[in-house]
Amino acid sequence: MTQDKLVIRSGQLTRTAGGKVGGVSSTSATESRPARVKLAVVDADGTERKERLELNDTFPVGSKIWRLVDITHFAGGRWTAVAVPADTPASNLLPDGSSSPETPDA
Secondary structure (H helix, E strand, C coil): CCCCCCEEEEECCEECCEEEEEEEEEEECCCCCCCEEEEEEEEECEEEHHHEEEEEEEEEEEEEEEEEEEECCCHEEEEEEEEEECCCCHHHHCCCCCCCCCCCCC
8 A cells, every 4th residue: 555645743753665754843934935844854774864845845755756735834833744745646635725634723
């Protein structure tokens, strides 16, 4: 079975067949720049690196390339980022274009 989505949460580790991805930090969008996330990636062979990403940026984990499709910020500094395989068509995302598994706090 192949993994069709990575849900990466602030301060947590997400495991894939190709390695692990940790949510390091995120900044909300402003008028002058888009939302960003910083991820720690560890490939299955132990190679470690940091990735700074904006929506639609791609990043490798092992031999698989992932595309960042959603960044959602919540109260208390929590955030969630969602990545899908880079070859996933946009039509496979939720109807409103969002992939977030949670609802933002008001």
